[in-house]
Amino acid sequence: MSAAMDTIREAAAASVPKPQARHGEVLLAVENVSLRFGGVKAINDVSFDIRKGEVRAIIGPNGAGKTSMLNCINGFYHPQEGRIAYRGVTRARMRPHQAAAAGIARTFQNVALFKGMSTLDNIMTGRTLKMKRGFFWQALRFGPAMTEEIAHRKVVEDIIDFLQIQHIRKLPVGKLPYGLQKRVELGRALAMEPELLLLDEPMAGMNLEEKEDMCRFILDVNQQFGTTIALIEHDMGVVMDLSDRVVVLEYGRKIADGTPDEVKRDQKVIDAYLGVAH
């Protein structure tokens, strides 16, 4: 897996010139965040940051609080203690649609697609925030609303080309195989043109080929579009090769934070997690 990833990485790096000073300012800062469900502390005094343009992996054994962490960043959960600052601004009780408006997009572990709609429609819903035409223009359809639809359809078609899902464009997503559903979900998140993309186990349940494809897409998104990515993943090979920095959680606490090499050698992490290679 590592050798293949190296090849992909080199090819990507060779084809696209590296933008300047990518890993610069802090985009998202999590400071002393604690989250409780009743008596259970899902997240216990965790602090880390995500820099603009990097790929940050969040790893840890089951129950470590990784998804809860993403949910906090997203605005689904509101931590009882600590603060989360996005682009320097702390949000007290941000709702998910405010997070979306601020430029945070997300995929889910158990694919959260709109099963009753086609691939195209699903990705078009990702453009909702960018579409401005009001109720009355939509009721008329011909005219400004149609022009807007077509303009956004072009953007969505670009994403479909990028993810190579042209052949399933009009199919209802409920009928698609799991790997393709995950790809459509990624497309929907990309349609929001996010600044920060949160991926919750994007490669769960995929075979080797699908994983390589997904890795390539994630890398391309990061390098071509400059999107900052926070990634929860269990496949250690993927994590080590894709990410710039890694934060490790266990039972709601942070036990390591650094580059993949540093984390790989950290004894605490090895004890908690890396005993089994994937």
Add this chain to the structure above:
Amino acid sequence: MSDVAVRPSTPLLANAWIKAGLIIAGIAAAALVGARLDPTGTVHKVLVDPFVQMADMPDLFVQTIWEGLVSGVLYALIALGFVLIFKASGVFNFAQGIMVVFAALTLVGLYEKGVPAFLAVILTLGVMFVLAFTIERVVLRPLVNQPDIILFMATFGITYFLIGFGESLFGGNPKQMITEQLWLPRGALEFEVLGGRLMLQKIDIAAAVIASLMIAALALFFQYTRIGRALRAVADSHKAALSVGISLNQIWVIVWFAAGNVALITGIMWGARSDVSFALEIVALKALPVLILGGFTSIPGAIVGGLIIGIGEKLGEFYWGPLIGGGIESWLAYFIALGFLLFRPQGLFGDKIIERI
């Protein structure tokens, strides 16, 4: 692998009970102020006068509460049928109301044909069993594993079918329930209490007693028997229950038959107080607020919910109804349930809705 997504505890002011308490306190304060300011104004009439009336004639107040209790027990019985089926099969059986009517009509119809009363009861139970069996075969089995909304709509279909069927078999005219033949008491008890008189119909007392016995029996059955456990398993997941060898078909027949029994008893009790007619089906809709208050899967919840709705309705109609023209019983129950839902979306006893992200 995902973390459990129960919404975490919220700060003090966002807590529903605190909010409710503050609002009630606010209303009470407004009432006091209103009373001081203007004895003939609307605020006074709405917020103070009814309570004054209650205090002035306590016997009437207690009588109203008793009436509410009685209708509450009957609501609870109907809700009980719903709870049984919902607990065991996850289906909201909209046809429960019509099953009540159908059972009662069958009983009366058989008696009119000359069958002695208690034999008629047994035969009616037999009819309800056949009904349960048919419903399981024809409706539930083909629809296994469909989403709940589809099953709910199917019970609509059953309702309409039974309405047509019942009407063509028994005719649409209201009928008299055979209370005497079933050894149910008639007449009333009168008490001197609180400076006035209180009249309790014996049949109502009987209804309360019978209902309590039945509920206790059902609760024990669910908790302590093997079939009860199987019923709860089926309620959680059809697929999982099948995979451990529980026969869904058997369970469903049992449950619908049990609901049919409850329907028969409800029909007898209800018919004893007023006539047996198809108007009962609308009353069955009232079971929905009861279930919402009590939670769809809780037997004690059905009771408490029924009592709250019954008493709330009667008090509302008697003391506040005249202010806006009367007849508010037709919709008050729904607003009471709505109010509760806004504070506690899962009802008083229901399971908290857990959303997994």
Add this chain to the structure above:
Amino acid sequence: MFYREAGQFKTSYSADMAVFPIRQDRIGLAVILLIAFVAIPFIGNDFFISSVMIPFLVFSLAAIGLNILTGYTGLISLGTAAFMGVGAYSCYKLTTFFPDVNIIVLVLVSGLFSAAIGVLFGLPSLRIKGFYLAVATLAAQFFLQWAFVRVPWLFNYNASGAIEVPQRTLFDIPVTGASASPETRYFVCLGLVVVLTWFASNLVHGRLGRSWMAVRDMDIAAELMGIKLLNAKLAAFAVSSYFAGVAGAMMIFFWYGTAEAADVFSIRLSFNILFMVIIGGLGSLIGSFFGAAFLAVLPTAMKFGLPALGVPLAGATAEHVTFMLVGALIIIFLIVEPHGLARLWQIGKQKLRTWPFPY
């Protein structure tokens, strides 16, 4: 073979995104409109138009409204009849206050009152999810039904409690009241239904329609896309109640002529509309028409069809058998095709693509 799309290439996004992209569909639509506007008034007799076509149009509109709410947005509503009633009474009061304003304009305006009430009773949908929401619409149904009887101002203090529709004209032709001919009323209804269906179709195929379907399928993810749940749900209630309100106004003004509200806008009507939507197909505009056609035609078919087949039926028995049939049909449909007649229609078109070859 006739239905093949081969050779129909789309060279622009706008062509691809058309509501009827296949040429045969467009021809079919034209044929249907031709039949509706030309053939039926010429060929149909008065009874057919008054007792089948006009009810069909009224129910279709109400079914489209309910479909938007329940089929597209997933919010269950048992109060459609009450919202129809609000439309009817609003129209009545409006025409009492403004007897000179064109009645069609008033019918369209009365829908707005329904929309407002619909939004009011839809507010709980923010806290309450799924099936529990039925209670809010039931509250609306019973409360409004009570109001129609107990608020005498609504029926102009008429002693009988019913509303009598006054005669109104359009270009000097009577369209309401006793002297309005069935053909005239039919054309007015048809015009209204065609225009409003066009609006509904546009909404459903655009951003708002997608938002509604997103809310129905997974509202958590929808919120993530930036869709404000409040706005989407209230918009659904507003649009749905508007359609129901206009349908109600049409029902009284162009069909019944007079109304005893307690009887007409009862919970039975709410259930009937819901059945139309279920049988026709949730989430499908054409399904609304199928369902309405089905349930509008059924009583008449029973009354006349069965005796024609030699089965004698007294009036009351026909009603009972209708109930049984409706109930049985609902169950059959749910077993055979839970997505209703609309899905059967789609499957039929699929088969048409390859007919007369099997595959």
